[in-house]
Amino acid sequence: MSVILPTINQELLINVTPQETRVAVVESGVLQQIHIERACARGLVGNIYRGKVRRVLPGMQAAFVDIGLERAAFLHVSDMQTPKLLSEETGEQKPIEPTPDIRTRLHEGQSVIVQVLKDPIGSKGARLTTELALPSRYLVLLPYTQHVGVSQRIEDEGERERLKAVLAPLAEQHQLGFIVRTAGEGASEEALCHDVDYLLRLWQQIQRQMNAAGPETVVYQDLSLPVRTLRDLWAQNVERVRVDSREACQAMREFAAAFMPGLSERIELYAGEHPLFDMYGVEDEIQRALEKKVLLKSGGYLIIDQTEAMTTIDVNTGAFVGHKNLEETIFRTNLEAASALARQLRLRNLGGIIIIDFIDMNDEEHKRQVLRALEKALERDHAKTSISEVSALGLVQMTRKRTRESLEHVLCEPCPHCHGRANVKTALTVCFEIFREIIRAARAYDAQGIMVLASTAVINALQDGEANSIAELELFIGRPIKLQAEPLYAQEQFDVVLI
Structure with missing residues (x-):
């Protein structure tokens, strides 16, 4: 006898402010995912640019491409569009050249249409591809490839064949490729064709913008985070979507009415007195996720x-x-x-x-x-x-x-006191560093005396546990040493001043 596991209902919570948009995925009252996008640093994944090749690196089989960002983006030869042959065994398209030389594909100063695969992370620039991909609710359009694929997460073989049968004629007719996303499992032929029409119109619009765009400019920008949430995160087990912005709620309902019939009534405008994330304990969960x-x-x-x-x-x-x-x-x-x-x-x-x-x-x-x-x-x-x-x-x-x-990198920065080490030197260690610095200063300069400025904890340690050491050091250098506590100094911070 087979056991049917209960469906876990989800809620999508969307908090919108002019400066920041946050999306929380909650299951049975427990936060599962958090997505944050700030107006000053919107995500770039999915955006299409007309870039300019700044440098070709044959040794790395890659190039740095300027797309108008602070740092040049990275394009590897494996992420470039290559001529393909149809495999007789699998029916899938495979590159004619497994590893073409980057110098045969790109040269400095060349204009190239690219799409962002990965946002800039840390000190690394964005990762690019020339194999464009345009997602919709159920499908991904591959403009430069004539191939129909199905997400590996759709395991039912009969369903996979049905989806391929629906899309294969359309792919051949338009000389384009399609991949069915996981959300496409069980989608009707009408819904799939509706997605195809939307993607065809979008691709035609992008082509016009590609022809008109100058170098190092954006050609296509992906949807806003609230609408993208419906496209990418909505599933049958989503019980409701709650958003605290009237404007964002209206945009999401319009998108749902056009591409996701039946979902519009599940999108609710939250107008409660308490903040939406506080109602569900999301703020506390975010704080715990940083520990x-x-x-x-x-x-x-x-x-x-x-x-x-x-x-x-x-x-x-x-x-x-x-x-x-x-x-x-x-x-x-x-x-x-x-x-x-x-x-x-x-x-x-x-x-x-x-x-x-x-x-x-x-x-x-x-x-x-x-x-x-x-x-x-x-x-x-x-x-x-x-x-x-x-x-x-x-x-x-x-x-x-x-x-x-990661969430930590979005919300946090390295500690200015420990510089990301996650620990600081003890007060005793700083005391010994001060002793060494006093000796250096006394040997290098002629002064009447020396004043030490340090944090309260370090000055306390010098006056209590290391008082004898200070007295011995005064005799050794032949000058008085004065101590002054600076409450605003970090524990590792100190100054040795000649007086």
């Missing part, structure tokens, strides 16, 4: 460390002591952690290489079940993920596609 430690219901916890190279997640039993034996306690903690960390990856939008240090397990069956639980929890993730087996050291390596900055 390194994530508590589990059992008493265990995760430690999440995000670095430029990778993200590491450490699983600990904490206060959880279990009920049977140590192996069972570890197994239960790891199972709970697998589900919790999958949510944290979505919520914090962590991407790139991710290393998970589960608690060591001796039972091979337990290892297999934990890995399967992680894979199951990641199935709901919109971003593409890839997981390795448990290594000999008990680590799980995985990757998650990164197209935009």
Whole structure:
């Protein structure tokens, strides 16, 4: 007898202000995803530009392209449109040249139409492609490829064949390619054709703008975040969409009426006295998502460390002591952690290489079940993920596609006191640095005395625990040393002044 799992209802909450738009995906009262877009730094993914090649790098098989941003964008040869042949085995189109030389495709000063694949992240510029892709509700239009594909998440073979049968004649007629998105599963032929008509009109408009656009200018800009939310995040289990802006609500209803019939009545204008995100506890969840430690219901916890190279997640039993034996306690903690960390990856939008240090397990069956639980929890993730087996050291390596900055990078910046180290020198360490600096200054300059300006904590340490050291140093340099507390100084900050 098959077991039918209950559908988890979702709510989309949209908070709009002139400076910032935020979208929260909530399931059963629990925040699952948060998307933030600021007016001063809108996301670029999906935008199309007429760029200008600034530099070609044969050694990297890539080029830097100026698209009018602060930093030049990066275009690799593998992301360039290449002539394709139809594979006899699979029916899919494959490049004639697997790795063409970048110098045969681009030269400095050349004008090129490109689309942004990844937003600028950290010190890296945007990632570009010349293989344009235009999404709609159910489809993605590929203007330079005549091919019909179906999302891998649509697993029913009969449904895949039906979708291909509907779109193949249209692809051949217009000499264009289409990919059916996950949301297209079960879509009627009429709905698919409606999407095709919309994409054809959009492509014609973009072509006109491409011909008129000057160098280093935007040709096409993707939809605003509220409307994009309907296009990309809406699913059958979305119970309602609540938005606190009348203008955004109207735009979303118009989009829904045109492309998503039946959804308009689920879009509600929120006009309550309390802020929308406060009503659902979203603000508190965002604050918790910026912390390194994530508590589990059992008493265990995760430690999440995000670095430029990778993200590491450490699983600990904490206060959880279990009920049977140590192996069972570890197994239960790891199972709970697998589900919790999958949510944290979505919520914090962590991407790139991710290393998970589960608690060591001796039972091979337990290892297999934990890995399967992680894979199951990641199935709901919109971003593409890839997981390795448990290594000999008990680590799980995985990757998650990164197209935009993580939540931490959007909301935070490196600490000006510790410069991103996540720790500061102790007051005692700073005291010893001050002693060394006093000796340098006394040897280099002739002065009547020396004054030390430092934080209150450091001055207290000098006056209490290191008072004898100060007296010995005065005898050594033959000059008086005065101490002055500066409440606004950080703990590592100090000045040695000649008087």
